[in-house]
Structures are given as C-alpha cells and as structure tokens.
Amino acid sequence: MPDSDGSMKKIEAVIKEGYVDAVREALDHAGFSSMTAYPVRGRGASGGIELEWRAGTYKVDFLHKVMLMIVVKEEHYRQVVDIIVNVCKDDPTAGAGKIFVSTVDEVIRIRTGESNREAL
Amino acid sequence: MNAGDIAWVLVASSLIMLMTPAVGLFYGGMVRRKNVLSTIMLSFSVLVLITVQWVLFGYSLAFGPDLGHMIGKLDWAGLYGVGLAAEKNYAAGIPHLAFMLFQMKFAVITPALISGAFVERIRFSSFLIFCFLWSTFVYDPMAHWMWATNGWLHNLGALDFAGGTVIHVMSGVAALAIALVIRKRKGFGQIPMEPSNVLLTLIGVVLLWFGWFGFNGGSALAANGTAVYAIVTTNIAAAAAALTWMFLSWRHSRPSVIGVATGAVAGLVAITPACGYVDAPAAMIIGIVASLVSYNCIKLRNRLNIDESLDVWACHGMAGTWGAIATGIFASKAVNPAGADGLLYGNVHLFMVQVASVLVAWIFSFVMTILIAKAIDVCHGLSVGHSEEEVGLDIAQHGEELYAGL
Secondary structure (H helix, E strand, C coil): CCCCCCCEEEEEEEECHHHHHHHHHHHHHCCCCCCEEEEEEECCCCCCEEEECCCCEEEECCEEEEEEEEEEEHHHHHHHHHHHHHHHCCCCCCCCEEEEEEEECCCECCCCCCEHHHHC | CCHHHHHHHHHHHHHHHHHHHHHHHHHHCCCCHHHHHHHHHHHHHHHHHHHHHHHHHHHHHHHCCEECCCEECHHHHHHCCCCCCCECCCECCCCHHHHHHHHHHHHHHHHHHHHHHCCCCECHHHHHHHHHHHHHHHHHHHHHHHHCCCCHHHHHCCCCCCCHHHHHHHHHHHHHHHHHHCCCCCCCCCCCCCCCCHHHHHHHHHHHHHHHHHHHHHHHCCCCHHHHHHHHHHHHHHHHHHHHHHHHHHHHCCCCHHHHHHHHHHHHHHHCCCCCCCCHHHHHHHHHHHHHHHHHHHHHHHHCCCCCCCCHHHHHHHHHHHHHHHHHHHCCCCCCCCCCCCHHHCCHHHHHHHHHHHHHHHHHHHHHHHHHHHHHHHHCCCECCHHHHHHCHHHHHHCCCCCCCC
16 A cells, blocks of 8 residues: 555544553554643543542542544554553553544645655 | 830731731632632732721721720821830830731731632622721721720620631621622532642641741730740641541541641631630640531531632631630630630630620621622622633633633
8 A cells, every 4th residue: 555545543542641651652662652642531431530628529520531642554553452452451440441543534744744654 | 115026026917918818829729720810819909908908097997096995086097196106005015016017917818818708700899899898897896896995895805816706707707698699600519610729728728827826926916925825826726627627538538638728727717816815735625626617517508508619607707706715615814814714714704705706796797798798799790790700710800811821
C-alpha cells in the first residue's frame, strides 16, 4: 500500500491516570513513540464517586482520566490496541477505560509538508 | 505608657490584618473555580471599605463617648482628638490611636466572615452596600454595648474577651439571616459544587490560626500574663477542635483536610470570648465541644436545605454561641482577677448574663440583617442573574479570570 494513501487509524484510549506511564512505555517498546495525552474527566457505567466535605460527603459525577490519542498506519492499529488492553486490563475494578478507533482522512506534518502515511 | 505594651498591640494589629484576606483564601478554596477571585475579593474589599468607614465615624459610634448606653457620640469622627495620649477607660498602657487601630481590625473582619453565606451569586455592589450598612447599624452598636464604657451589656457584667459574641455570633447569625433572603445558587442540592482548591483553604486556615494569636492575645491590650493565657488557651482549643473534627470525619468515612481545617476554625471561634478567663483544661473542653456543635450544625443546615453556602452560621454563629456560654461556665478569677467566676466556680449570675448577651446578639443581628438585606434586595437586587451566575462571578462581576490564557 503506497504511503500517500489515506489508510490510517486513530486510536483514542480513555484510561486511568495510573496506567499512562506503563502504556507509554509498552508502546514505545513496540516502536510507537508518537502520541498525544489529554487530561480529561469522564464517567462510564459505574458513575461517579463520593469525596469528603466538611461534614459528610459530596458526589463527584466525573472522574479524572487520561485520553491518549495515537494515529497509526492501518495495519498497525490492532497491535497498538492490544498493547493498551494488555497493560490496562490487569485492573479488575470498574472504570479501567475504553478505546475508540476511527478512520483518519488526512495527516499533514507541519514542518515538512509531508502527508498521510509518510507523515506518521 | 509601656513600650512593651505598645509593641505588642501594634504587632497584634498587624497579625489580625492578615486574617481578613485569609478569610478570603479560606472561603475561596471552597467555591467553584469560576468564583475564586470573586470570593477572595469580598474579603479584601471589606478590608479597605471598613477601614475608611471606621476612621470616618465607625470608631466613634462604637467607642466614642456614650449616649444612653446605646451608641457612641460622634466626638471622635474622623479620629478627631484620637491621638498619642492614652484613653484610660480602654487601655492605659498604649496610645489611643493604637487602641483604635486594634479595634479597626475587628470591625474589618466581621463583615468578611459573613461573606461565606452568599458566595457564587452575590452582586458585588450589593455586597459593598450591605457591609457598609451592616457595619454601621449592627456591628458598631453591638461593639458599643459590649465593650464601650457604659455600654449596657458591659454594665450588666457580660464577658467577651476578644469578640466571641460581638464578632462571631453576630456574623454567624447574620449569615443565616441573609441566606434566608438571598436566592439559592442554581442547582443547589442537585448538582455537585466542588471545592476549587483545598490547599487554598488550608493556607487560609493557617493564616487565620496565626493571626488569631494577635486577635486573642492582643485583646489583653498589654504585654502581660493575660495575653499569655489568651494565646496558650487559643492554641489548645484550636488543636483539640481540629483533632475532634478529624475523628468525626474519619468515623464517617475518611479524615479529610477540609474537615480538620474547619475544626481548627470552630475551636478558634469558641475560645475567643473565653481565652483570657479560662485555664488549659477548660480550653481543651471548649475546643472539643466546639467541633461537635459545628459539625452537627452543618449537617442540620444541610437537612434544612438552606444555601448558607460556607457554613458561617455553624462555624462562627454556633461555635461562638457555645464559646460565650462556656465562658459563663469555665471563667475563673484565679486566671484573670479582672474577669469573673463562672458556673463551675459557683457563680450562676455570670452564666445567666452570658446566655442573655448571646440572646441579645442573636435577635439584634438576625432582625437587623433581615431588614438590611430585604431593603437592598428590593432596591438594588442582592444576587446576580442566572446567566451571570452560570458564567461565574470572576468574569461576570470583575472581568478577570483566576488563570488566564490557555
């Protein structure tokens, strides 16, 4: 598949803050060094948690999570997803996270003007 | 005059000056991020507004030559005649000006304490009007009754060493009263209102505790044994109360930072009227009970669904009420011959006088605050509109952001 084609996948993984370093290290090890991390707040099926107030508690609906955004060539995305799942699934508690995969139309590297798969 | 006394009262006044902005930090950490600056601004603006009011006529209303045991005459307006000579009726060892400065810091902090009641929705201009009127028509008369020569509560024999009743009961009850007039925050009780920064709250409490040594110790108005007693009992009560609150919060779930900080404040409030009259064991009991009272009052206020947002009533009004009554129980002439013996030492009279003075403070502050708040609400509007509240008062009222840029 020529590298000027647009067959690329975007992986957005919402994971627990505590797993960010382990995921980054595992991806790095497999040769995927580029990624963007956002601090986000979110909630899944289990809802929020209770935090301490002066007398009693209050409910927090959104929990702190990290979203990793990684764009890779299509043939690599399954490997990246597997790495993230393997690292994060050792947490048996609810809220381990979720991964979203979508197709990317175009990628441009700003410095060189390269596009699509060449730019990854 | 005594150089040691003058030095101590000047240092104490400086310590108390820190406390008013510290109230702003204490409160600012507990509101949502969009209202932090607005909340701090409430306290800081009181510092500057009431300083001017005090010089113009507030001091004279509170401490000026007595008029019918009710109010001070305006002889000392603009600090006319208030100079370096001592005013023997108040403090023989220091210049009259130093006494005026010390009392100014008390007048300044009291309306700042009330500001916790209506954070996140108060209209800033209404707040300034409220503080000016409240200070003039509520604080100044009460300070006169309790502390001025020939004030009627003073003549009755009521004891309030450093302002437990005049400052804390009055501000706490005023907070409850104005919370019943101003509308609740949008979504109160339904959406989470997360504290923006617990560290800010903790820094505020640390500065309050530090400043309170000046607040209570300085109230001796001299560098003497009473000042020593006041500072020692103040520290004991604060620690005992904070420890108690920590265990209360632990028993419920986990020992929270915001809980231990609140406990310290409750203890500091409760010891304020008593600090120069009681010994160390009494200070410990006063602190422990203060946390039990305030903690349960917060829960009660929650159950009643009143949006007295930062629990000024529970922490200042009720801990202050307990402190004033505790003074009637634990005060001892062995600690301070200028004071009186309390219930524990067989004197029922002081106890009754303390209860009466607290009742007077409750009724006077509650009624006057309702009247002032209603009047402002009708003429000018106490709160901002819902859309301004949504944006946050930092931007809507002050045109500023806590953290600007991306």
